[in-house]
Amino acid sequence: MADIDVKICGLTSVEAIEAAAEAGAAYAGFVFFEKSPRNVVPREAPALVKHVPKTMKRVGVFVEPSDSLLERAIVAGRLDIIQLHGDERPERLKSLKARHKVEIWKAIPVSTASDLERAKRYRDDANLILFDARTPKASRLPGGMGIAFDWKLLNKFKHKAPWGLSGGLNADNVAEALAITGATMLDVSSGVESEPGIKNPDKISAFMEAVKAV
Numbered sequence: 656m657a658d659i660d661v662k663i664c665g666l667t668s669v670e671a672i673e674a675a676a677e678a679g680a681a682y683a684g685f686v687f688f689e690k691s692p693r694n695v696v697p698r699e700a701p702a703l704v705k706h707v708p709k710t711m712k713r714v715g716v717f718v719e720p721s722d723s724l725l726e727r728a729i730v731a732g733r734l735d736i737i738q739l740h741g742d743e744r745p746e747r748l749k750s751l752k753a754r755h756k757v758e759i760w761k762a763i764p765v766s767t768a769s770d771l772e773r774a775k776r777y778r779d780d781a782n783l784i785l786f787d788a789r790t791p792k793a794s795r796l797p798g799g800m801g802i803a804f805d806w807k808l809l810n811k812f813k814h815k816a817p818w819g820l821s822g823g824l825n826a827d828n829v830a831e832a833l834a835i836t837g838a839t840m841l842d843v844s845s846g847v848e849s850e851p852g853i854k855n856p857d858k859i860s861a862f863m864e865a866v867k868a869v
C-alpha cells in the first residue's frame with residue numbers, strides 16, 4: 656500500500672475488528688454517539704477493544720460529547736485518538752488536549768470551498784483534520800451516511816496540517832478519490848457495510864485491496 660493509512664470506522668463486532676486488522680487497517684474506529692446505528696456504549700467497549708491488535712490505533716468518534724462520556728469512553732475503549740464530529744470549537748479541543756493523553760482529530764463537513772477555510776481555525780489544536788461530506792440538515796447523523804463531497808475541492812487546497820478524507824468512500828470509488836485528492840489517510844464506514852451498522856468482512860477486504868492497488 657502506497658503509505659496510505661486506513662481507518663475502518665463503526666466497528667461493533669469482533670468479526671469486523673479481525674477483518675480490519677487482517678486487511679491491514681491502521682485505525683479501528685468506535686462510535687460513541689447514541690443516535691448512530693454503530694453506537695458503542697462505554698461498558699461494551701472493553702470486550703471489543705481487547706481484539707484490536709497493537710499494530711492498530713483505537714479511535715473514538717464523538718459528536719459534542721459531555722466530559723463524562725469522554726472520560727468513560729477513553730478509559731473503557733483505551734482510546735489513542737478522539738475524533739470530534741460536531742460543532743466543537745477550537746477552545747474545546749485545546750482544553751481536551753490539556754486534560755487527556757490522546758490525539759484529537761477534527762472532522763470538518765465539506766460541501767463548498769468555503770468549508771475548507773473553516774478547517775484553518777483548527778490547525779493549532781487538532782492533530783489531524785478529517786474532511787468529510789456535509790450531511791443534509793434533516794439527517795440524524797453528521798457522518799456515517801455514505802455521502803461523498805466533490806473531491807476536486809481538495810485538489811488545489813493548500814494543506815498546512817495533517818489531514819484525511821472521509822465520506823462515501825467504497826471499494827469502487829476509492830482509487831478515484833485518491834487520484835483526485837492525493838490523500839494519505841482514509842476513513843470509511845458505510846462503504847464496508849451490508850446495512851447500516853453491520854460491517855461486511857468481504858467489503859472491508861475489498862476496500863483495502865483497492866487501496867493497495869493504487
Ligand SMILES: O=C(O)c1ccccc1N[C@@H]1O[C@H](COP(=O)(O)O)[C@@H](O)[C@H]1O
Pocket residue numbers: 664665684686688691692693716717718740762785787796797798799800801802821822823824842843844845846
Ligand atoms: O458512523 C457513524 O455512525 C457516525 C456517527 C456520527 C458521526 C460520525 C460518524 N461516522 C463518521 O462519518 C464519516 C463518514 O462515514 P461514511 O464512510 O460516509 O459512512 C467517517 O469519518 C466516520 O467515522
